[in-house]
Amino acid sequence: MKYRYYVILLLTLVILVSISGCASKSPEEAAETSVISFLNAVNEGENGVAFDMYRGKDFLVPASITMIFGNKGIEQGGVKGITIVSNEVAGPVAIIKAECSVSILDLMGKEKDAKVVPIYFRVQDTDLGWIITRVSFDYPLEIDDAEIVDVEVEKTPVDMIADNALLIGVVSFAMLGSGVYLDKKDNAKKKEKSRTIDVLNATPLQKEVIMQYVKIMPPQQTTVGSKTAIDVWVKNSAQQPYRNFAVKAKFGNTVDVKTVNLFFETIAPGETAKRTWIIKPKVSGWVAIEEPTVVFEYAYTKYIGVLDPVWVQVQ
Template identity: 60%
Template sequence: MKHKYCSVILVLFILMSVYSSGCVSKNPEEQVPETVTTFLTAINDGDFNTAFNMYTGKDFLAVASIKMIFGNKGIEPGSIEDMNIVSQNITDTLAAVEVECTVLDSEGKNNIIPIYFTLQNSQLGWIVTRVSFTVPLTLDNAQVVDVPVETTKIDVIANNAPLIFIFAVLMLGAGLYIDKKDKAKKKENSRTIDVSGATPIQKESIAQYVKFVPSQQITVGKPATVDVWVKNFTQQPYHDFAIKAKFANSLEPEKINLFFDTIAPGETAKRTWVVKPKLSGWASIEEPTVVFNYGGTKYIGVLDPVWLQVQ
């Protein structure tokens, strides 16, 4: 009976594999533009999770980075009025697409913003691998990326012995990693931020490249996160980049200081505050203070408070 059951699962798995591999799918000329428009529609709908799940690459490190990068280009949810595919070059495995988006700005004016995409055909279908707002992307500079595919139960049964070995190695590696991480955490908690001799800078300037993203559904007594994203838009690196703040009495932070150290030109970096709320209502992270070295000069600036709604 067990063999029959496994055979049924195996048949279903083969059918699903055939379907996902593209044998039962639309042709690339239909799928590629549909994938691009679906990706942009998710951005316009504010559904950044869906957009992130359609993407594999290095342009976006997390869901929040999609929102931040598109927002920096003036593309906010609901602002895309029209999408026009200007050009597309498609092969069996790769595609390059140029789209012109008509975007409504804060003053009610329409702006044409070109966006360049590369896509790759995979077992999951066509996925976005590169997004550029400045440099046109072509098949000549497109690179094939590894697309992770979830392991099924039948794979675990068929490869039981190798997986046990890999699991044991991973457990050993995880133990070493956790030990190393704990030591690094203790070392980081002992670090301090030196603000002496820093030149004040306007908060409006800092707010352009520092964003705070609190977690959703913050509950009393449960750990919550506040992701701090920093984007270096300049041609020189930021050195000794750090952020500290004052936390309300109703918040218990794991650490106060966040150290980014060096942020290269064009790099997006993230650090996270982890806090445990003690009371429901609104709680604030006061005086987020940014300190960094740029071009041989130390700068300091204080941003507006970050408010958390605790349920």
């Protein structure tokens, strides 16, 4: 019996020491852990997890994390290493600079080089723990300028989205591109309708490669008989222009579409271009835009890739 009591006492002491060790974690270590956990979640594509670690105005919805990091050249799975360069704590606020080693991929999705991307974080100690309240890619953050954010524990991410519903659409558009938006006007609409997309002798690309620079943005929902815009965005992050860039898709008989083939022509390095499908649904339910196909020329080679279907809810 005495032996059992000694074992129980020993286990109790171990548990108490473990709890004490966790509780005595320094503010620097706790803030740093939050930043590393956030970056790991972003790198693994777990935007919901990353969004739960954040309270601020940089990201209004989880999907915006992917868009903003993607615009800075950080795609899912692209971060190969995280280094904390500096960590300054003053009261409940910490300013942390992290450097991410990011892979640079070629058009075939293979790693060809790596670069270091600095990211600056403001982290705040709250009832939820250390929460990230500010993220900057462009300039360092100062501890003296840090504002205390009122973090309400009872609010959920869904509540925050509802509170900012009026801003989500506008801000989501703005976050899609960091360069110059190209919205070239159609000078000859009849000619555009008769044009076809040449796919002969094109080299196939995986959809994961195409998704890095082509984004199709359907509306959350629309109504029967109303004209609805579905924007297709293309960003050229390469060193050479995309030539004869075009996108097409298959539309069912439950929807009218003004122009099936979208022609972007030439997209220069660093530019972001947009074309739009205008559809008019005939019935309620879900409308599918099937087999979105991208065709373009890069460095004297023609490429083709097919993305997943895009769904639009019709009421």
